[in-house]
Amino acid sequence: MSAADKANSLAGDRDVIVIGAGPAGLSAALYLGRSRRQTLVVDAGEPRNAPAHSAHGVFSRDGATPAELVADARRQLERYPAVEVWRGKAETVEKGPSGFVVRTQDGRQARARRLLFATGIRDELPDIEGLAERWANGVLHCVYCHGYEIADQPVALIAAPDIAMRAVASVYQLTQNLVLCTNGEAMPEAEAGQLARRGIHVVEMKIDRISGDAPDLRLMFADGSELTRAAVFVRTILKDASDLPARLGCELDTPYGVVVGLDWQTSVPGAYAAGDIAAPKDQIIVAAASGAQAAIAINGDLVQADW
Ligand SMILES: Cc1cc2nc3c(=O)[nH]c(=O)nc-3n(C[C@H](O)[C@H](O)[C@H](O)COP(=O)(O)OP(=O)(O)OC[C@H]3O[C@@H](n4cnc5c(N)ncnc54)[C@H](O)[C@@H]3O)c2cc1C
Known part of the structure; x- marks a missing residue:
C-alpha cells in the first residue's frame, strides 16, 4: 500500500487517541500537541502511584505528590488547542478501514489514525x-x-x-x-x-x-x-491495568505488558504503547520518556504518511 493509500485508509476524526493520562500518556500528549496533532486523551484517572504521598526520583520534581505531577502536566496541556482530554474509561477499541475507534463506558466515541496505549499496570499484593x-x-x-x-x-x-x-x-x-x-x-x-x-x-x-x-x-x-x-x-505481582491491547490483538509480553518495536509500535500497525506496559524499569521518568519517544515516532509516521 502506498503512503497516500495508507493515510487515506486510516483517515479519521483525529490524528491520535491516547488512552491513559499518567506520565506516559501526558508526556505523549504534550509532544503531539506541540506537533499540532489533533489528539484526544481518554483517562480513567487511576494512576498506579495514586496512593503514595510523594513521588521520588523525578527529574526536577523530587518529592512532589503524584496528584501535583499529573495536575501540572494537565495544566500545561491547556496551552495546546489540538489536545482534548476526556475523563472516562475507554471500554472498546477497534481498528477499521478508517482508523481506530474508541468507545468509552459513558457512551462517547472517537476515531483516529493512530492509537497510543498508555494504560499502565497494577500491583497485586x-x-x-x-x-x-x-x-x-x-x-x-x-x-x-x-x-x-x-x-x-x-x-x-x-x-x-x-x-x-x-x-x-x-x-x-x-x-x-x-x-x-x-x-x-x-x-x-x-x-x-x-x-x-x-x-x-x-x-x-x-x-x-x-x-x-x-x-x-x-x-x-x-x-x-x-x-x-x-x-x-x-514483592507485588504486576498485571496489565487494561485488557484493551489484548482485545485489539496486540502481541503481549510476559509476565505483563505489550511487545513494542524500537518505535514503540505494537504488533498491530498504527497502535503504539508507552509507559509501564511497554518500558522497562517502571518509574515515572522512564514512563514519561517513553511517552515522548512514542509521540515522536507517531508524528514521524504521520508526517511520512502525508508526505
Ligand atoms: C505505590 C507506588 C509508588 C510509586 N512511587 C514512585 C516514585 O516515587 N517514583 C517513580 O519514579 N515511580 C513510582 N512508582 C511507579 C510509577 O507509578 C509508574 O512508573 C508510573 O505511574 C507509570 O506511568 P504510566 O503513565 O505508564 O501509567 P499510570 O501512571 O498508571 O497511568 C495510567 C493511566 O491510564 C488510565 N487507564 C487505564 N486503563 C484505561 C482505560 N481503559 N481507559 C482510560 N484510562 C485508562 C489509568 O486510570 C491511569 O490514569 C510508584 C508505583 C507505585 C505502585
Missing part, C-alpha cells in the same frame, strides 16, 4: 490481612521510589525464598536493620546461613496480619509472636 490498607503508607515495593526515606530504620521484607536473596540485597544496601519474612515457607539452609552472617534474621512463620501505622507497623505471626517495623517491603 500478597494476601495478608492489613497489607492492602497500608499500601504506599509503610508498605512499600520499590527501593528507588521510597528507599531513601526508610534508610537505617528497622524494616521487614516479605518475600518467598526463591526471590528473596536478590530483594534482600537491595534493601540491605539502605538499611542493615532488616528482617526477612518468608510467610510460611522454609528458607534453604545455605541462604539462611549467608543471611545470618550479615546479621539478617529470617522469620519463616506465616504472617497472620499487619496492624498499626508507619513507623510502628506490627506484623503479627500465626504463633502469636509480633514484630514492629518502620516499613515493610513486599
